[in-house]
Amino acid sequence: MVATDKPAYKVVGTRPVRPDGTDKVTGRAEYGADLRLDGMLYGAVLRSPHAHARITRLDTSKAEALPGVLAVATNADFPRVASGNLNLGEGTANPMWLVDNLLAGEKVLYHGHAVAAVAAIDQHVAEDALALIEVEYEVLPFVIDVREAMLETAPILHDDLRTAVRAAGVAPAPDRPTNVATHLRLEKGDLDAGFAEADVVIEREFETSMFHQGYIEPQNGSAFWNQDGNLTVWTSVQGSFATRDQLSAVLQIPVSRIKVVPMEIGGGFGGKINVYLEPLAAILSRKSKRPVKMWMTREAVFQATGPTSATYCRVKIGAKRDGTFTAAHAYLAYEAGAYPGSPVGAGAQCAFAPYNIANQVVDGFDVVVNGPKTSAYRAPGAPASEYAVEATINELAEMLQIDAMDLRLKNASREGTANAVGAPWPTIGAEAVMNAVKNHPHYTSELHGDDVGRGVALGFWFNGGMESSGTATVTADGRVSLNMGTVDIGGSRASHAMQLAEVLGLEMDDINAHIVDTDSTGYNGVTGGSRVTFQGGWVMHDLGMAIRQQLQERAAGLWDVAADAVTYDDGSVVGPDDADGQPRRMSFKEIASKLSNSGGMITVSATSKRNTQGPAFAGHIVDLQVDRDTGKVTILRYTAIQDVGTAIHPSYVEGQIQGGAVQGIGMALNEEYVYDDQGRLRNSTFLDYRMPVANDLPMIDVQLIEVPNPGHPFGVRGVGEVPIVPPQAAIRNALYDALGVNFYQTPVSPRVILDELLPKD
Amino acid sequence: MTTTSSSFIFSATINGEQREFLADERDSLLEALRERAGIRGPKEGCNNGNCGACAVLLNGVLVNSCCVMAAEVTGEQITTVEGLATPEGLAPLQQCFLEEAALQCGICTPGFLIASTALLAENPHPTEEETRFWLAGNLCRCTGYDKIIRAVLKAADQTA
Numbered sequence: 008m009v010a011t012d013k014p015a016y017k018v019v020g021t022r023p024v025r026p027d028g029t030d031k032v033t034g035r036a037e038y039g040a041d042l043r044l045d046g047m048l049y050g051a052v053l054r055s056p057h058a059h060a061r062i063t064r065l066d067t068s069k070a071e072a073l074p075g076v077l078a079v080a081t082n083a084d085f086p087r088v089a090s091g092n093l094n095l096g097e098g099t100a101n102p103m104w105l106v107d108n109l110l111a112g113e114k115v116l117y118h119g120h121a122v123a124a125v126a127a128i129d130q131h132v133a134e135d136a137l138a139l140i141e142v143e144y145e146v147l148p149f150v151i152d153v154r155e156a157m158l159e160t161a162p163i164l165h166d167d168l169r170t171a172v173r174a175a176g177v178a179p180a181p182d183r184p185t186n187v188a189t190h191l192r193l194e195k196g197d198l199d200a201g202f203a204e205a206d207v208v209i210e211r212e213f214e215t216s217m218f219h220q221g222y223i224e225p226q227n228g229s230a231f232w233n234q235d236g237n238l239t240v241w242t243s244v245q246g247s248f249a250t251r252d253q254l255s256a257v258l259q260i261p262v263s264r265i266k267v268v269p270m271e272i273g274g275g276f277g278g279k280i281n282v283y284l285e286p287l288a289a290i291l292s293r294k295s296k297r298p299v300k301m302w303m304t305r306e307a308v309f310q311a312t313g314p315t316s317a318t319y320c321r322v323k324i325g326a327k328r329d330g331t332f333t334a335a336h337a338y339l340a341y342e343a344g345a346y347p348g349s350p351v352g353a354g355a356q357c358a359f360a361p362y363n364i365a366n367q368v369v370d371g372f373d374v375v376v377n378g379p380k381t382s383a384y385r386a387p388g389a390p391a392s393e394y395a396v397e398a399t400i401n402e403l404a405e406m407l408q409i410d411a412m413d414l415r416l417k418n419a420s421r422e423g424t425a426n427a428v429g430a431p432w433p434t435i436g437a438e439a440v441m442n443a444v445k446n447h448p449h450y451t452s453e454l455h456g457d458d459v460g461r462g463v464a465l466g467f468w469f470n471g472g473m474e475s476s477g478t479a480t481v482t483a484d485g486r487v488s489l490n491m492g493t494v495d496i497g498g499s500r501a502s503h504a505m506q507l508a509e510v511l512g513l514e515m516d517d518i519n520a521h522i523v524d525t526d527s528t529g530y531n532g533v534t535g536g537s538r539v540t541f542q543g544g545w546v547m548h549d550l551g552m553a554i555r556q557q558l559q560e561r562a563a564g565l566w567d568v569a570a571d572a573v574t575y576d577d578g579s580v581v582g583p584d585d586a587d588g589q590p591r592r593m594s595f596k597e598i599a600s601k602l603s604n605s606g607g608m609i610t611v612s613a614t615s616k617r618n619t620q621g622p623a624f625a626g627h628i629v630d631l632q633v634d635r636d637t638g639k640v641t642i643l644r645y646t647a648i649q650d651v652g653t654a655i656h657p658s659y660v661e662g663q664i665q666g667g668a669v670q671g672i673g674m675a676l677n678e679e680y681v682y683d684d685q686g687r688l689r690n691s692t693f694l695d696y697r698m699p700v701a702n703d704l705p706m707i708d709v710q711l712i713e714v715p716n717p718g719h720p721f722g723v724r725g726v727g728e729v730p731i732v733p734p735q736a737a738i739r740n741a742l743y744d745a746l747g748v749n750f751y752q753t754p755v756s757p758r759v760i761l762d763e764l765l766p767k768d
Numbered sequence: 769m770t771t772t773s774s775s776f777i778f779s780a781t782i783n784g785e786q787r788e789f790l791a792d793e794r795d796s797l798l799e800a801l802r803e804r805a806g807i808r809g810p811k812e813g814c815n816n817g818n819c820g821a822c823a824v825l826l827n828g829v830l831v832n833s834c835c836v837m838a839a840e841v842t843g844e845q846i847t848t849v850e851g852l853a854t855p856e857g858l859a860p861l862q863q864c865f866l867e868e869a870a871l872q873c874g875i876c877t878p879g880f881l882i883a884s885t886a887l888l889a890e891n892p893h894p895t896e897e898e899t900r901f902w903l904a905g906n907l908c909r910c911t912g913y914d915k916i917i918r919a920v921l922k923a924a925d926q927t928a
């Protein structure tokens with residue numbers, strides 16, 4: 008670890024067992040699909056077999072007549088909802104499109120698009136009922152490739168869609184149907200002048216596949232719509248409040264009528280922010296007057312939830328002989344799926360973030376295609392654009408005969424240089440990370456063997472802020488009961504409890520951390536964007552300081568001294584010496600036992616919406632070996648270096664980095680969406696959508712750099728997103744080192760490698 | 769029930785306890801355990817044998833319970849994650865998973881614990897490579913496997 012002037016913490020930086028650990032190793036933790044309610048029905052969904060079709064007839068009467076079926080729902084059961092814009096924290100949703108995505112309206116827009124839902128006494132009867140629903144389709148031409156979808160001749164998904172141009176100096180789009188929802192441009196400096204200054208100009212183009220988050224727990228959602236008009240929903244999502252907001256918008260009922268109960272969540276990575284089943288369960292419950300539980304098949308998860316955009320990216324960089332970047336341009340076309348809203352905006356801002364380039368333009372296009380509506384996936388938008396830039400820089404380094412890390416260091420962003428939108432960077436660890444890569448024993452070690460290669464790449468992510476709330480109550484035995492509304496997807500009970508314990512001078516174990524429903528605490532944004540430990544840390548700081556203040560006042564009363572004469576020190580209240588000259592001091596436990604008789608127990612609440620989050624940079628180094636006979640790539644050694652600000656619980660910080668890196672390795676080498684010539688997804692199983700398994704990998708070595716975020720009480724930056732960014736380029740650059748072949752697409756699957764290596768006829 | 773379903777009495781020894789409950793002939797063992805018997809430690813990740821989240825021991829043998837029909841295993845011995853701890857405390861594997869932070873979301877954990885229990889029963893001191901090979905049928909999307917492998921090797925180290 009890099010030495011810093013980090014304060015000496017007692018709890019922060021240690022590795023205690025997480026508060027929810029025992030429940031999760033004994034099978035007691037309740038995930039959404041584990042819900043059991045009296046009278047509960049089971050829901051199931053009928054899905055489109057076509058990529059693009061008009062529904063000409065939909066008859067559910069035979070399904071409704073099947074004994075054991077209690078309700079059937081179609082698009083007609085939703086209220087008509089106006090177009091709008093719902094902010095979900097990571098991404099937005101237009102409620103009008105959201106309704107049509109939940110259950111198709113006039114048209115189905117992708118293979119797997121939901122058409123109707125049923126509720127029955129068990130899963131088998133529900134499935135039987137689906138087979139009795141009669142649907143007739145008029146099949147329409149479809150388009151899946153992003154560049155084909157941009158052509159004027161492409162099949163059109165939405166007749167009323169027009170391109171929104173958010174680019175200064177670009178003419179408004181013609182008033183005719185298109186699949187291009189948005190053209191945005193980020194611009195700074197003078198691009199032409201910058202390229203004119205360059206001694207070398209390189210331009211490369213890349214394609215990335217659609218990738219799925221691959222969480223192991225399928226989406227679920229259960230609902231009971233009580234006859235008093237109140238709706239309760241149980242679900243495993245990243246945002247209970249974002250789910251409440253979406254339910255309110257699509258069902259047209261006030262948020263105060265909806266209670267969302269967060270169940271444990273089995274992974275999300277951005278994919279469990281948008282709703283899929285919850286509104287269907289609600290409508291089925293309203294119709295049947297019974298609770299309805301639903302969960303998705305794995306096939307439906309792949310077909311019809313929100314993977315990330317497939318993209319086409321073109322990158323052009325100009326440099327002087329000494330390596331100074333003079334200009335850069337990126338053209339980014341991102342698939343949105345069936346409805347507008349890809350993460351191209353974030354991709355555009357991230358593309359060149361690690362580098363200080365005075366003259367740059369990024370053009371981004373959000374394009375609808377006949378695939379599932381994309382949603383956030385870990386550092387949404389960043390992996391594709393940064394892969395394209397990091398791959399291009401690797402080739403540029405070779406052209407200039409400069410070490411790849413030296414070239415990056417020469418152009419590194421640092422505090423005060425301008426980012427993509429011209430704003431100055433705060434304190435960042437970009438250079439610290441680059442230096443750590445360059446000096447890492449992995450980077451400087453010798454590499455031996457046949458067809459082996461080494462690659463490096465950088466990554467950047469903003470880290471999010473959003474809003475968090477919590478409530479804390481001091482118990483009579485001197486512990487603290489903590490209620491939070493941000494779901495715990497990978498250890499945030501621990502990271503919150505540790506920060507609160509640190510403020511109060513207690514042990515983590517003194518904090519009882521609970522995740523509560525939307526009626527039981529203040530508003531909380533989604534668990535996403537690497538923001539929860541950051542913003543939640545501010546809430547813990549505010550809660551802890553408020554408790555300390557009240558304890559000091561109580562102690563002053565008990566001691567009969569002035570309130571401002573009492574201080575808080577290392578888990579105790581401290582007052583002026585008494586008449587006998589004895590120090591006055593009460594531990595947290597002692598004073599807690601006196602609260603009831605000195606004014607009552609202490610409960611405090613806090614809400615924080617600070618926007619002082621600290622950006623994150625990462626650098627990855629990979630060694631690999633290629634089997635020329637099979638095209639299989641073996642990862643020999645992997646090192647992930649990252650500026651984490653401060654690691655609250657280093658084990659879970661390392662775990663986030665390891666997990667993110669491995670998802671990126673999957674993108675680089677194997678994972679992809681495969682559609683056939685009818686636009687049907689052909690690999691919607693875990694066997695065929697080939698995610699990394701244990702024996703595909705070595706240990707993932709992690710080096711934590713700690714450049715504390717000055718905008719946080721403990722220096723937290725946020726960790727989870729950025730590690731997914733570097734792997735695609737690092738592996739692609741290592742493949743060049745191994746084989747002398749530059750690849751311009753991901754994944755570089757064994758088939759792609761063999762296509763290169765086998766003699767061509 | 770409907771004309772297409774037919775019920776039967778599922779009886780088995782589950783985590784050492786003799787159990788009987790009504791199930792449907794179309795139920796997989798996973799469905800029968802979760803939706804009929806209320807034993808929800810085994811998780812459904814894929815329902816077709818690809819993820820290992822539903823792993824249980826059937827007469828001591830590792831199986832994916834989504835790929836076994838409940839009606840076929842009536843009368844057998846079944847161990848789920850709920851059966852690993854003893855009245856004295858957590859099993860060493862469970863303890864090592866906690867200490868090594870081998871879970872993030874935890875949905876894969878029941879399957880990994882069952883699969884690792886089967887591994888250590890057959891091979892008490894596996895190498896890292898043997899462990900990775902044995903656990904290749906269990907998917908974890910959160911951890912990158914690193915800390916899971918360390919937890920299993922640590923538990924193995926602790927046994928004589």
Ligand code: FES
Binds near residue numbers: 817823835
């Ligand atoms: S649910 Fe049985 S293997 Fe995935």
Ligand code: FES
Binds near residue numbers: 870873874876909
């Ligand atoms: S801990 Fe989430 S899938 Fe393994």
